Amino acid sequence: MKTTYREAVREALREALTKDPRVFLIGEDVGRYGGTYACSKGLLAEFGEERIRDTPLSEGTFVGAGIGAALGGMRPIVEIMTVNFSLLALDQIVNNAATLRHMSGGQLSVPLVIRMATGAGRQLAAQHSHSLECWYAHVPGIRVVAPATIEDARHMLGAALAESDPVVIFEHATLYNLEGDLPERPSFMDIDHAAVRREGTDVTLIAYGASVHKALAAAEELAHGGVSAEVIDLRTLRPLDEATIIASIVKTHRAVVVDEGWRSVGLAAEISARIMERAFYELDAPVARVCGAEVPIPYPQHLEQAALPQVGAIVAAALATRG
Amino acid sequence: MNDDRLIAVVRRALESVAPELAGVAIEPSQTFRDQFEIDSMDFLNFIIALHQQTGLDIPEADYPQLTTLEGCLGYLRPRLASGGTA
Amino acid sequence: MPSLGADMDAGTLVEWRRHPGERVARGDIIAVVETQKGAIEIEVFQDGVIETIEVPVGQKVPVGTVLARIRGAEELAAAPTPPSRPLPTPGETPEIPPAVTAERARISPRARRRAESLGVDLAAIAGTGPGGAVSFEDVERAARARSPAADMRKAIAAAMSRSKREIPHYYLEASYDVSALLDWVAERNAGRAPPERLLAMAPLLKVVALALRQMPVLNGFWRDGAFLPSDEIHLGVAISLRGGGLVAPALHHPDRMDAEQLMRNLSDLVARARRGGLRSSELSDSTATVTSLGESIADTIFPVIYPPQVAIVGMGGIVQRAWVVDGRIEPRQVLRISLAADHRASNGIQGARFLEIMGRLLQEPGKL
Structure with a gap:
């Protein structure tokens, strides 16, 4: 079925809202405006104000409300406009959502899903464009995922809602317009494993989010030059699926990590380590x-x-590992 | 037994001593020792292999006749002419 | 990992023949080790039960490394190592090639590990990896280009250089009329089928062994600045391999065997040396060595002692020469035997005495 990443996200939301009455969507402009990236367009009319809730511009407040609802037995989906703005809610996410199961000795759980846009490429400048996935991937107590494909956009939300602990979903802003086929039968439903998106034998390209598509393009270019590159889509940034990464390294003996985040103290550094x-x-x-x-x-x-x-830089780095 | 079969007998005996000689050309008039670094132990094993293939006793006094391919053929021809085992 | 010769500093475990829990007896072959001299079977030196295997197949380890632990009758937990060799203290960093210069060479971790397991000299490889680093492929290529013969040549070079560097050789030589011995061999072989026949080398080795028994100062090892005589006699027999290789495995106890037994053991030893199936003890415990030129135009060989031994006996070709018998000149079969001995362990007069003893033994082959 031909669709887009955005429509896949909307379908996932629609399915979650339909299947489980405890699910509701809350965030800035998710209702009347249809979502900053139009992911929730039409959902307000379909599900009503009870379940599609617009909020004031106060990330700390509505994330906190989501945490409270989760503690109360609901299954909230909180949308934050971009990862840059999520820093206003860091206190709620890191100090409350991530800690309460631990601090209550397992008596409390926070089954909360937070979706946010991330990344650059749409000329939104420095306050709307950063990739801060590694900040969240640093924190024990939360799971961090990054759907890079239409299929994952469609199915990761359901898997995240099935968790009893907080899950943060990063949707790269340049992916919403991605067009493609959505397979009838999903190949991946879980949010535990990385995926080998292309098999290869000479070098492993490791990426997540929008960078996966750049890595795939680089692999294609490398193939023309006779170099067989394997592409790994991390999918889940915390906890990292080490086994898939290591298995690939054992096969190719060379690795290039692609990460839109900054090099210093980032995810690429973690994977390299x-x-x-x-x-x-x-x-x-x-x-x-x-x-x-x-x-x-x-x-x-x-x-x-x-x-x-x-793509050019990825190709160059891959070739450099081969001398 | 014709010469081709005799040569095959000698070759087999030589290769039992030195398997790496399979397929290597043998110079008929040059001694095995000079061609293939055959020492006294190898030579004894070569005689043993010839003995086992042909049933001939090959006394030590005859050894000097068996140091080349030519010599071996000259030695074996009359002795295997009438029905030696092979 | 036993030392299978002065030139060996490491070996690769290629096969375990026995496993933890199994009972082993002295002399059993428990493993196979790949060395510069080919695949060598490793024997145990004590009775007991294998407790643990410490080195997996495929791993190259330095001499002295514990390969397996055997719980013996006396609760010994030692490696199957010749007992008189000093073991490096545990934890000591083994000295393994590559000899990396002060500035650390660029070698990928995978290449370094591969080179160690293959015994490839990394210093000799020009890298083609990133920044000129030596890659896995570079190591594989170098290993493919390397020949076992070249390895063996290196081993011989190391042992012989050490010998000439450290051992003050002295040389003696004597000519012997061996007609009686050859007649005895010919007579004995006359009625026998080829597989039952003796080579003259068999009684000759027996002569050397018996002479060593009477001159123990030539039979043993020079170790740690002193001569260590050996109660037993194990004669290293230099065997040339086609293609330029040379090994000198031990023929055990030739002094205790008759000529037939000795001949059987000698043919077995030569056959195994040629096809690769020597045992660890055969490579490590020779107490003296014999080298023979066989049929050759050279009358004499002035051999080089194989350390840590202290003597080597060289035999030239047997040729017919004019010989004075009872005041008359007669044609006789003459063999020249030389002795190279370590002057730190013995003196020329003792060496000469050894040659005299052999002369007497050679005249009475029937008594051998």
Whole structure:
């Protein structure tokens, strides 16, 4: 079935709202406006104000409300406009949602799903464009996922709602218009495993979110040059699926990690360290990283693109691991 | 027994001593020792292998006649002409 | 990992023949180790039960590494290592190649591990990986290009260089009329089918062994600045392999065997040396060595002692020469035997005495 990433998200929301009366959607502009990225367009008319709730511009407040509802037995889906704004709710997410099961000795659980847009590429400048997935992936007590495909956009939400602990879903803002087929039978329903999106033997390209598509394009280009690249879509950023990564390294002995986030203290660094710990003696070259430039994301398009990982840089890094 | 079969007998005996000689050309008039680094132990094993294939006793006094392919053929021809086992 | 010769510093475990829980007896073969001399079977030196296997198949470890633990009657938990060798203290960093220069060479971790398991010298490889680093493929290529013969040549070079560097050799030589011995062999072989026949080498080795028994100062090892005589006699027999290789495995107790037994053991030893199936004890416990040129135009060989032994006996080709018998010149079969001995352990007069003893033994082959 031909569809888009945005429609897949909307279908997932519709299914969740239909199946479970405890589910409701809350966030800025999710109702009357239909969602900043139009993901919830039409849902207000369909499900009513009780379940599609517009909020004031106060992330700390509505995330806190979501946590409270979850504690009370509901299954809230909180939408935050972008990861940049989610920092206003960090206290609620890190100090409350992530800790309460632990601090109550298991008596409380917070089955909360937070969706937020992330990433650059739409000329929204430095306050709307950053990739801060690693901030959340750092925190024990929450699960972090990044659907990169239409299929994952459609099915990860259901899996997240089935969890009894908080799940943060990162939807890259450039993916909403992605068009493609949605298979009738999903190949992945879980939010535990990374996926090998392309098999290869010479080098492993590890990416998540929008970067997966750049890695796939790089793999295609590498194939023309006779280099067989394997592409891993991490899917879940916390906990990391080490087994899939290591299995691939054992096969290819070389790795390039692609991450739109900044290189310093980021996810790419974490993945590189895991490879070092688990597969050092399998490596035939140092692990390479292709990351976002260490600047606030620029507004002008040519500078914004220059600050992001691009296919050419991924190809170059992959070739460099082969000498 | 014709010469081709005799050569095959000698070859088999040589290769039982030195398997790496399979397929290597043998210079008929040059000694095995000079061609293939055959030492006294190898030579004894070569005689043993010839003995086992042909049933001939091959006394030590005859050894000097068996140091080349040519010599071996000259030695074996009359002795295997009338029905030696092979 | 036993030392299978002075030139060996590491070996690769290629097969475990016995497993934890199994009972083993002295002399049993429990493992196979790949060395520069080919695949060698490892024997145990004590009775007991294998408790644990410490080195997995495929791993290359330095000499002295514990391969397995055996619980013996006396609760010994030692490795199957020749007892008189000093073991490195546990935890000591083993000295394994590659010899990396002060500036650390660029070698990928995978390549480094592969090179260790294959015994490839990393210093000799030009890298083609990132930044000129040595990659896995580079190591594989180097291993493919390497020949076992070249490895063996290296081993011989190391042992012989050490010998000439450390051992003050002295040399003696004597000519012997071996007609009686050859006649005895010919007579004995006359009525026998080829598989039952003796080579002259069999009684000759027996002569050397018996002479060593009478001159123990030539039979043993120079270790830690002192001569260590051996109560037993194990004669290393230099065996040349086609293609330029050379090994000198031990023929055990030739002094206690008759010529037939000795011949059988010698043919078995040569056959196994050629096809690769020597045992660890055969490579490590020779107490003296014999080298023979066989049929050759060279009358004499001045051999090089195999450390830590202290003597080596060299035999030239047997040729007919004019010989004075009872004041008359007669044609006789003459063999020249040389002795190279370690002057730290013995003196020329003792060496000469050894040659005299052999002369006497050679005249009475029937008594061998």
